Amino acid sequence: MTTERPDRLVERLSTIAQTTDDPAICAGHGEDWTRRFAGPVRAVVRPRTTEEVSGVLTACAAERVPVIPQGGNTGLVGGSVPGPHDAPTVVLSTVALTGMGEVDTAGRSVTVAAGTTLAELHRHAEAAGFVYGVDLAARDTATVGGTVATNAGGIRVCAYGMTRAQVMGLECVLADGTVSSRLVGLPKDNTGYDIGALMTGSEGTLGVITAVRVRLHPPPPDTMVMIAGVESLAAGLALVGSAVPAGAVLLGAEVVDAESLDLVCEYAGLAHPLQRRWPYAVLVEASELDPPDGIDAVAGADAADRRRLWRYREAASEAASAQGVVHKIDISAPLHRLDRLADGIRDLAPADAHVSIFGHLADGNLHVEIAGLPPDDEQHDRAVLDLVTALGGAVSAEHGVGRAKAAWLGLSRSPADVAVMTRIKTALDPGWILNPGAVLRRG
Numbered sequence: 001m002t003t004e005r006p007d008r009l010v011e012r013l014s015t016i017a018q019t020t021d022d023p024a025i026c027a028g029h030g031e032d033w034t035r036r037f038a039g040p041v042r043a044v045v046r047p048r049t050t051e052e053v054s055g056v057l058t059a060c061a062a063e064r065v066p067v068i069p070q071g072g073n074t075g076l077v078g079g080s081v082p083g084p085h086d087a088p089t090v091v092l093s094t095v096a097l098t099g100m101g102e103v104d105t106a107g108r109s110v111t112v113a114a115g116t117t118l119a120e121l122h123r124h125a126e127a128a129g130f131v132y133g134v135d136l137a138a139r140d141t142a143t144v145g146g147t148v149a150t151n152a153g154g155i156r157v158c159a160y161g162m163t164r165a166q167v168m169g170l171e172c173v174l175a176d177g178t179v180s181s182r183l184v185g186l187p188k189d190n191t192g193y194d195i196g197a198l199m200t201g202s203e204g205t206l207g208v209i210t211a212v213r214v215r216l217h218p219p220p221p222d223t224m225v226m227i228a229g230v231e232s233l234a235a236g237l238a239l240v241g242s243a244v245p246a247g248a249v250l251l252g253a254e255v256v257d258a259e260s261l262d263l264v265c266e267y268a269g270l271a272h273p274l275q276r277r278w279p280y281a282v283l284v285e286a287s288e289l290d291p292p293d294g295i296d297a298v299a300g301a302d303a304a305d306r307r308r309l310w311r312y313r314e315a316a317s318e319a320a321s322a323q324g325v326v327h328k329i330d331i332s333a334p335l336h337r338l339d340r341l342a343d344g345i346r347d348l349a350p351a352d353a354h355v356s357i358f359g360h361l362a363d364g365n366l367h368v369e370i371a372g373l374p375p376d377d378e379q380h381d382r383a384v385l386d387l388v389t390a391l392g393g394a395v396s397a398e399h400g401v402g403r404a405k406a407a408w409l410g411l412s413r414s415p416a417d418v419a420v421m422t423r424i425k426t427a428l429d430p431g432w433i434l435n436p437g438a439v440l441r442r443g
C-alpha cells in the first residue's frame with residue numbers, strides 16, 4: 001500500500017489563504033471558457049486581501065512554482081489556465097477579493113477590488129448616478145481585475161474607449177510579494193512611470209492586480225437600438241454613418257454575419273429579426289437614429305426592446321460554442337479592409353469547417369468562430385493571422401495574446417518591441433513564475 005506524501009507547498013499556502021488541491025476543483029480552474037485550452041493545476045488559492053496575495057506569491061516564488069492569476073475565467077485565449085505540457089501550476093483565483101468603495105461623485109471614480117464582477121460594478125455605478133464605460137456579454141462572470149489585465153474592449157468602445165482609458169489608479173502585487181499601490185485617482189498625475197498603465201493588458205504576466213480605481217461617466221441620454229440588414233461590412237459602416245445624426249451619441253455599432261445570426265436564432269430560440277437573410281445584420285445603439293428610407297430594419301426604444309435586440313448580438317459567442325470546441329480568433333483591421341478580411345477568411349476555411357463572423361464593427365474588430373477543426377490544429381489559426389497581418393491588422397484586437405497567440409506576437413509587434421517586453425517581464429519577475437507561457441515565450 002502506498003500513501004501519498006502531503007504537498008508541502010499546499011500545506012504552506014493553506015496557512016496563508018484559503019487553498020484546495022481537490023482534483024475536481026483544480027480541473028475546473030484548469031480549463032478555460034472555450035474548452036480548447038487546459039493544463040494541470042496543483043492547487044487553487046483564493047486570497048481575500050492584498051496581504052494574502054503577497055504571502056501566496058512570496059511562498060510560490062521561494063519554491064519557483066508558477067502562478068496563474070485567474071478572475072472569472074472567461075478569457076478566450078488560454079491566458080487564464082496552464083498549457084497542457086506545463087508543470088502543475090498554482091491558480092490564484094481572485095473571486096474572494098471583492099468589495100467596492102464609495103463612489104467619488106466629484107471626481108467621478110470609484111475603487112474596486114479585483115474580483116468584483118463587471119455587472120456588480122455597473123450596478124454600483126448606476127446607484128450613484130453614473131455608468132462604467134466597459135461592458136461585454138460575460139459581464140456577470142468577468143471580473144474587473146481580469147478586464148483590466150486583458151485591457152478588455154467590449155460593446156461600448158466607440159463611446160468610452162477600451163479598459164485602459166478607464167484606469168485612474170491601480171494596486172498590484174509583484175512576483176516577489178512587493179505591493180505597489182496608487183489608488184488616489186487624480187485627474188492629473190505626472191509623477192513618473194504609470195504602473196497602472198503598464199499592468200493594464202499585461203495578462204497576469206507582470207503582477208496580480210488586487211484593486212483598481214476606475215473612471216465613471218455621466219449616464220448617456222436615452223437610446224434607441226436598430227438592427228438592419230446590409231450586403232457588406234462597408235455598407236454596414238456607411239449605414240452607421242448615415243443613420244446616426246451629427247451630434248447624437250453613438251453607444252454601439254456591432255455586426256453579425258448571416259451564419260452567426262442563424263446560430264443565435266437556433267441557440268436562443270429567437271425568431272429571425274429581418275425580412276430576409278442578409279449577408280450581415282448591423283446593430284446600432286445611439287441617442288438618435290434617422291435611418292435612410294427603404295432599409296430592412298427593426299428598432300426599439302424601451303429597455304425591454306433594447307435588451308431583446310442586443311440578444312441577437314450578445315449570444316453570438318455562446319451560440320458558436322454550442323457547436324462544440326470552436327477556434328475563436330479575435331482580430332482587427334483597418335475599416336476599409338474589413339470585407340477583404342472577412343471574405344478571405346471564408347476562402348481559407350477547409351470545406352468541412354463552419355465559419356461564422358461577428359464583432360464590434362465601429363472598432364474594425366471581428367470575432368471569427370471556426371467549428372469543425374481539431375482543437376489543437378494551429379495551422380488554420382496561423383493562416384488567418386497571416387492574412388490579418390498582410391492587411392495591416394492586429395493579431396489580437398481585445399482578447400489579448402494569452403497562450404493561444406504567444407508564438408505569433410511577432411506578426412504584430414517588432415523584434416525590438418518584443419525584446420523590450422521581455423526585459424520588462426524579466427525585471428519584474430526574474431524567475432518567470434507569473435503566468436509563464438502567456439504573451440511572451442522565454443528565450
Ligand SMILES: Cc1cc2nc3c(=O)[nH]c(=O)nc-3n(C[C@H](O)[C@H](O)[C@H](O)COP(=O)(O)OP(=O)(O)OC[C@H]3O[C@@H](n4cnc5c(N)ncnc54)[C@H](O)[C@@H]3O)c2cc1C
Nearest residue numbers: 071072073074075079143145146147149152153154204209
Ligand atoms: C460570452 C463572452 C463574451 C465576451 N466578450 C468580450 C468582449 O466583448 N470584449 C472583450 O475584450 N472580451 C470579451 N470576452 C473575453 C473575456 O470576458 C475578457 O477577456 C475578460 O476581460 C476576462 O475577464 P476574467 O475576469 O474572466 O479574466 P480571466 O479569464 O480569469 O483571465 C484573463 C487574463 O487576465 C489575467 N488575470 C485575471 N485576473 C487578473 C488579476 N486580478 N491580476 C492579474 N491578471 C489577471 C489572467 O491571468 C489571464 O491572462 C468575452 C468572453 C465571453 C465568454
